[in-house]
Amino acid sequence: MSTKNLQLTLACWDYDRTRAILENRVRFRGIDLTYLNLVVEETFFRQMRHHEFDVSEMSFSSYLISKFQDPAPFIAIPIFPSRSFRHSGIYVNTNAGIRKPADLIGKRIGCAEYQLTANVWIRGILNDEYGVTPSSFTTFIGGLEEAGRVEKSELSLPPQIKVERIGPTAILAAMLETGEIDALFSPRAPSTFVKEHGNRQGNVRRLFEDTHAAEREYYERTKIFPIMHVVAIRREVYERHRWVAQSLCQGFVEAQRMAYQDLHETAALKVMLPWLVQHVAETEALMGRDFWAYGYAPNVEAINRLLRYHHEQGLSPRQLTAEEIFAPETLESFKI
Numbered sequence: 001m002s003t004k005n006l007q008l009t010l011a012c013w014d015y016d017r018t019r020a021i022l023e024n025r026v027r028f029r030g031i032d033l034t035y036l037n038l039v040v041e042e043t044f045f046r047q048m049r050h051h052e053f054d055v056s057e058m059s060f061s062s063y064l065i066s067k068f069q070d071p072a073p074f075i076a077i078p079i080f081p082s083r084s085f086r087h088s089g090i091y092v093n094t095n096a097g098i099r100k101p102a103d104l105i106g107k108r109i110g111c112a113e114y115q116l117t118a119n120v121w122i123r124g125i126l127n128d129e130y131g132v133t134p135s136s137f138t139t140f141i142g143g144l145e146e147a148g149r150v151e152k153s154e155l156s157l158p159p160q161i162k163v164e165r166i167g168p169t170a171i172l173a174a175m176l177e178t179g180e181i182d183a184l185f186s187p188r189a190p191s192t193f194v195k196e197h198g199n200r201q202g203n204v205r206r207l208f209e210d211t212h213a214a215e216r217e218y219y220e221r222t223k224i225f226p227i228m229h230v231v232a233i234r235r236e237v238y239e240r241h242r243w244v245a246q247s248l249c250q251g252f253v254e255a256q257r258m259a260y261q262d263l264h265e266t267a268a269l270k271v272m273l274p275w276l277v278q279h280v281a282e283t284e285a286l287m288g289r290d291f292w293a294y295g296y297a298p299n300v301e302a303i304n305r306l307l308r309y310h311h312e313q314g315l316s317p318r319q320l321t322a323e324e325i326f327a328p329e330t331l332e333s334f335k336i
Contacts, residue, residue, distance in 0.1 A: 005032040006241060011043040011056040012036075012231075015081055016262065016271070017292065020255040028251040031244065040082070040229070048152040051234060055248065057081045058232040061117040064310050065153045067325060068317060074232040077245050077330045078296045079252040082229035085215035086121045089187050090207040096182035098207065101130035107137050107182040110172040112144045113151050114163055115315055117306075118187035121226045124309030125218070134313045135160040140181055142166035145173055145191055157314040177203050187228070216286070224302045225287065238327065245327035253294055260289075296322065296331050 012018055014037045020026045022035045033055075038046075040057065047056045048066070051073060058074065066074055092098040096107065104126065111119050126132040139162065143149035147169050157163060166175065173190035175181045184190060184204075194202035208214040219225060231252065238245060262270040263280050273279060283291050293299060303322045311319035323331065 005030055006244065007032050007034070008054040008237070008244070009034045009036060009052075011038050011047065011053040012081060013038065013040055013043070013057065015259075017256045017259040018081060018252070020258045021251060025258070026251050026255045029247045031247055031251075033251075045152055047232075053234070054237050055231060055233050057229050059115075059117050059152075060227055060230050060306060061115050061120050061310060061315065062153055063230055063232055064307070064316055064320060064325070065115060065155075067320060071235060073235050075235055075238045075245070075327050076230040076232045076325055077249050077252075078299065078326050079231040079249060079294050080227045080229060080292070080299070081231065083225050083227050083292060084118070084187070085211075085218065086118050086125065086187070086226060087208045087214040087218065088206060088211035089118050089122055089185060091176060091184040091186065091190060091193055091204055092207050093176055093179050093182055094203050094205055095179055098183060101126055101132050101207065104132050104183055104207075105136045108140055108180075109137050110140045110142070110166075110176060110181040110184040110186075112142070112149055112172065112186060112188075114139055114141055114157070114161075115151060115153060115155060116187065117228045119185045120306065120309050120313060120315065121228075122185045123313055124305070127309075127312070129218075135162070138162040138164060140164050140166050140172070140175075143171050144186060144188060145171055147171055155315065161314050179203070183207070219286065222301075224305060225291070227299065227302050227306065233327070242327075242329060245329045249294075249330050256292070256294060296326060 008031055010033050012035065014022055021033065022037060036053065043056055044059050044062060046052045047058060048062050063074060063076055066072055097103060098107065123134045127134060141151065141163055142165060166172065172181065172184055173192045176184045176190060177192035190204065192202060193204045231248065233244065266277060269276050300322055307320050307322065310316045
């Protein structure tokens with residue numbers, strides 16, 4: 001007698017570490033997966049607002065906020081499609097008098113959304129490393145490039161956190177250029193940011209102009225590679241089929257193994273970086289061969305750091321623990 005696989009949808013961007021799933025080169029035990037290749041902003045909005053997908057990539061911060069709903073609509077597995085150092089995500093107006101992190105105190109700082117994971121990391125690092133507390137500046141919320149963006153999740157922030165909405169037709173990228181805001185925290189570079197070899201002189205630069213040096217020094221000291229996104233399963237799917245958590249983890253790990261293998265291919269480079277082999281060797285020398293680690297145990301410190309930041313910034317009513325945010329089946333494995 002034949003058995004029928006469970007039909008699930010996955011919304012996720014087409015990362016190198018998930019491309020083998022998109023191309024059906026990885027199979028999930030007991031699951032037939034329909035992969036919807038969507039830009040992250042669309043995935044997050046549709047999933048947080050309408051719960052459209054069985055499984056999705058999800059903003060870590062949005063997921064933590066959802067844990068305080070009753071019932072919590074999602075359960076995460078310790079798979080991290082997106083990680084990024086975020087010193088590069090602080091942009092300043094060149095006329096705002098901001099030369100060092102402490103100069104952000106008392107300033108007007110734009111954020112597309114207060115709760116974006118990248119912004120949680122940025123505020124946390126500024127607080128821990130430079131004494132710039134989340135209550136020491138005013139945050140202006142709105143669209144980065146399009147007017148009318150709103151928070152995906154309803155927030156209830158403590159009164160010391162000062163948040164204002166920008167005007168209905170205003171956009172943050174332009175406000176930073178004109179000086180209507182002094183700085184911007186953003187995972188996506190604003191269109192008004194002129195890179196080093198741009199053709200005109202703009203009014204926007206990064207606070208940390210040598211971002212690679214700043215981020216490398218941060219990692220060498222803390223051993224933390226910030227996590228941005230998790231993979232989350234709709235609660236009703238998980239409760240009906242608890243086994244899917246492990247099947248999904250195993251499939252994502254296999255797809256990542258293929259991506260790691262591609263990075264080491266030397267006969268013909270699979271990534272359009274001329275010195276890819278050198279980049280990989282330098283990264284492994286600093287961070288180890290599994291530099292983009294999945295799983296709970298290798299990431300406890302980074303997870304706990306984000307959980308603390310989330311609570312300190314008023315996004316979590318209490319500080320969650322690393323153990324309570326993931327499907328328990330994914331926190332241990334069998335041995336023979």
